[in-house]
Amino acid sequence: MVQGTGSGVGKSWLCTGLCRLLARRGLRVAPFKAQNMANNAAVVPGGGEIGRAQAVQAEAARVAPTVDMNPILIKPVAHTRAQLVVRGQVVGNQEARDYWRDTSALWALVAESYDRVAADADVVVLEGAGSPAEFNLRDRDLVNMRMALYADAKVLLAGDIDKGGVFASFLGTLEFLTPAERALVAGFVINRFRGDEALLHPAPAQFAARTGIPVRGVIPMRRDIVIDREDDPADLVGGAGLLDVAVVRFATVSNFTDLEPLARTPGVALRWVADAEAVGNPDLLVLPGCKDTLAERRRLREVGLDRAIVAAARRGIPVLGLCGGYQLLGRTLRDEAGVGGASGVDAGLGLLPVDTWFGADKRTVAARGQTRGGWVLPPGLAVDGYEIHQGRTAGPGPGLVGLEGGDDGAVAGVVAGTYAHGFFDGGALRSALVDALRERRGLDPLGAVIPDAAAERERHYDALAELLEARLDLGGLV
Numbered sequence: 001m002v003q004g005t006g007s008g009v010g011k012s013w014l015c016t017g018l019c020r021l022l023a024r025r026g027l028r029v030a031p032f033k034a035q036n037m038a039n040n041a042a043v044v045p046g047g048g049e050i051g052r053a054q055a056v057q058a059e060a061a062r063v064a065p066t067v068d069m070n071p072i073l074i075k076p077v078a079h080t081r082a083q084l085v086v087r088g089q090v091v092g093n094q095e096a097r098d099y100w101r102d103t104s105a106l107w108a109l110v111a112e113s114y115d116r117v118a119a120d121a122d123v124v125v126l127e128g129a130g131s132p133a134e135f136n137l138r139d140r141d142l143v144n145m146r147m148a149l150y151a152d153a154k155v156l157l158a159g160d161i162d163k164g165g166v167f168a169s170f171l172g173t174l175e176f177l178t179p180a181e182r183a184l185v186a187g188f189v190i191n192r193f194r195g196d197e198a199l200l201h202p203a204p205a206q207f208a209a210r211t212g213i214p215v216r217g218v219i220p221m222r223r224d225i226v227i228d229r230e231d232d233p234a235d236l237v238g239g240a241g242l243l244d245v246a247v248v249r250f251a252t253v254s255n256f257t258d259l260e261p262l263a264r265t266p267g268v269a270l271r272w273v274a275d276a277e278a279v280g281n282p283d284l285l286v287l288p289g290c291k292d293t294l295a296e297r298r299r300l301r302e303v304g305l306d307r308a309i310v311a312a313a314r315r316g317i318p319v320l321g322l323c324g325g326y327q328l329l330g331r332t333l334r335d336e337a338g339v340g341g342a343s344g345v346d347a348g349l350g351l352l353p354v355d356t357w358f359g360a361d362k363r364t365v366a367a368r369g370q371t372r373g374g375w376v377l378p379p380g381l382a383v384d385g386y387e388i389h390q391g392r393t394a395g396p397g398p399g400l401v402g403l404e405g406g407d408d409g410a411v412a413g414v415v416a417g418t419y420a421h422g423f424f425d426g427g428a429l430r431s432a433l434v435d436a437l438r439e440r441r442g443l444d445p446l447g448a449v450i451p452d453a454a455a456e457r458e459r460h461y462d463a464l465a466e467l468l469e470a471r472l473d474l475g476g477l478v
Contacts, residue, residue, distance in 0.1 A: 001153035002189075003128035003144055005169035009160040010191040012053040014219075015127045016227050017464035019061035022123050022478065024465055030121035031057030034110045035072040035129060035143040037082070039254035039291045040229070043386035048088020049073065049364045052257060056228045057125065060461045068113035072106060072142065074099070077252065077292050077341040087113065090362045090390075093338070103140045110142050111150060118151070123478060126153055133176040145181040154186040154477045162192040162221060167207050174211060186477055187216030194221045217472035225464050226264070228257045228457070241267035243437050246282035248309070248325070249274040251299060252291035252341070255388065258322055259288060261424045261453040267434050267446045276308035283437045284318050285309065287325025289421065292341025293356070293391065294333055296324065297348065306349055313351050318376050318437070319415045321352075326409060326417030327391050330354040340390045351415040354395030362390050367420040369403035371429070375416040376436045381429040385422025393419070425453035 002018070004011045015031060022029045031054050042055035042065065050070035058065035067088035075083040077093060084091045084099065086109065118124050132144040141147075148155050157173060159166040170188050177185070188207070193200065197218055204215035247259060249272040263270045273279050287309070290296045300306040313319045321329040330348040335358035337343060348356070367387045373379030383401050387408075399407025400416045401423075409418035424430055427450040435445040 001126035001128060001148050001151065001155045003132050003148070003155055003157055004130070005133075005157065005159040005166070005173050006131045007129075009158050009163075010219075011127050011158055012057075012229070013227050013464070014156075014158055014189065014191065014468070015053070015125050016057050016060045016461065017468040018125050019057045020461040020465035021468050022125070023061045024462075025478075027122040027478070028063075028120065029061040029123050029125060030063060030117045031061060031069055031125050031127065032114055032117050033070050033127040033129070033143065034114070034147050035074065036070050037074040037076065037129070039075050039252065040257055041073065041075070041085075041255065041388055043364045043366060043388060044088060045366075047364050049085060049388050050088060052228055052255070053127070056457075057127075059457065060465075061125070066117070068116045071110050071113035075254070075291060078295075083291070088364065093341075103142055107142055107146075110147070114147070114151060124151065124153075126151060131173060132181065133173040135176050145177065145184070148184050149180065153184060155184045156187050156189050156216065157185055158189040158191050160192050161190050162194060166190055167203065170207070171211070174213075185213055187214050187473070189216060189472065190218045192221045193218050214473070216474070217468070219467065219471050222464075222467060225460050225467065226260070227460060227464065228260060241265075241269050242441075242443070243268050243284070243434060244280070244282040245270045245284045245286060246273045246279060247271070247286045247288055248300075248305065250288065250290040250296050250324070252296060253288055254291045255289040255323065255421050258421050258424060259286070261430060261456070264456070265424075265430045265434060265450060266448045267438070273305075274303070276304035279305070279308040279312055281312075281315070282317060283441065284320065284433075285312050287319070287321040287328055289322050290324035290328075293324045293327045294335055294340065294342040294344060294346055297328055297333060297346050298342070300328070300349075310349055310351060313413075313415050316414055318440075319351065320375075321417035322423060323387075323389055323419055323421060326352075326419060327356040327393060329415060329417050330356055330393060330395065330410075332356065333391075334358065335391075352395070352410045352412050352417055353397055354393050354410045354417070356391045356393040358391045362388070363392075363419075364388050367401070367403055367408065367422070369401050369408070369420075372399055372402050372407065372411075374398050374411045375400060376414070376440070377429065377432055378436075381432055382426050383420050383423060383429065384425060385420040387419045388421065389419055422453075427452045427455075
């Protein structure tokens with residue numbers, strides 16, 4: 001099990017690498033995280049959603065993801081309210097105080113899910129959340145040391161040395177563990193080390209002597225190894241291409257990993273925009289997914305981004321909405337019961353001839369098909385993604401994507417929308433998009449061969465596994 005001294009120390013990254021490393025050794029590996037808090041989710045075969053990190057870890061382990069791998073998913077809607085997803089299905093929205101009042105029923109469910117996952121695996125790679133030193137939550141813990149004790153897991157405690165104070169963080173975490181919990185800690189992992197490792201020594205050996213627990217690895221900072229993230233999308237920017245892709249930064253942005261392949265596409269420079277002045281004149285304006293569509297509509301109005309988006313479309317700038325972004329581009333948004341977050345009825349941006357209403361049922365299915373043409377993309381390009389959305393959207397006219405079960409999305413001139421997460425995953429689609437946007441600027445086609453995102457993910461899984469194989473001592477753990 002990988003636990004951390006805090007959030008954002010690289011637990012998911014390390015777990016993903018361990019899943020691939022152990023799978024490469026010929027073991028049957030399965031990931032598990034009892035409780036996840038993220039708006040970045042993925043659909044499992046047969047329907048239902050789990051945190052994106054566990055779906056990625058399952059892919060790295062070369063197994064199909066299941067809802068038992070992440071039995072509890074908390075999708076924040078507001079600072080103290082979230083949608084609760086249990087074994088892939090929405091239970092409803094809850095205030096934080098209500099959720100944490102009594103977790104005993106959820107614990108029985110977590111234990112049952114873990115037992116099912118473990119029954120089909122030689123090794124389970126468990127991921128913690130936040131820090132096990134949060135002693136105020138010990139009696140309600142579902143995901144850290146309570147889970148480690150239940151699974152009798154060997155715990156690797158990870159810390160981010162790039163943030164500073166890594167040894168103090170390790171020591172402070174140990175201080176708040178019970179003797180039984182501390183006995184499970186089998187090693188420390190110093191993550192994101194920069195520079196000359198010789199300058200770190202003899203600190204690891206001295207620390208091991210003081211605590212009686214070995215430092216099992218010093219993992220260098222490797223920004224070139226990119227694993228789909230589930231938390232902060234702030235660094236999902238960059239690229240040195242001529243094409244300027246602006247992405248609206250929603251407060252409740254969800255499934256932002258849709259943009260990972262686009263951010264790594266040759267010829268593309270991606271940036272976030274949070275106010276009207278920042279929009280400018282991009283080659284493409286993207287409205288990504290969001291957890292609370294009505295609340296985001298109101299925020300767009302408050303900062304004037306709604307007018308900037310409409311003005312950009314009227315200037316002929318291509319606009320694409322993904323899931324919640326697609327809903328926002330339509331005519332009306334109707335959610336009287338507040339099942340998607342904020343309640344009420346509001347006008348959309350009016351750029352697509354569709355209307356959206358929210359009901360209790362959530363759609364979580366695969367989305368496979370081809371582009372229909374009519375937007376900036378030609379027809380016949382493969383789309384292989386998934387849908388996760390509470391709202392239903394309908395209207396006249398052609399769709400953007402032809403799926404096995406019918407059309408998805410809508411197109412109106414330079415504006416388009418789709419419910420298909422993973423829309424940018426196909427290398428051929430991104431290549432066609434880059435060339436189409438370049439043509440609009442009077443530039444020659446880039447002509448680059450762009451691999452599918454799945455192939456790129458495989459390359460990064462293997463690179464991470466090789467790094468951990470070389471830098472992490474698993475002796476006696478597996």
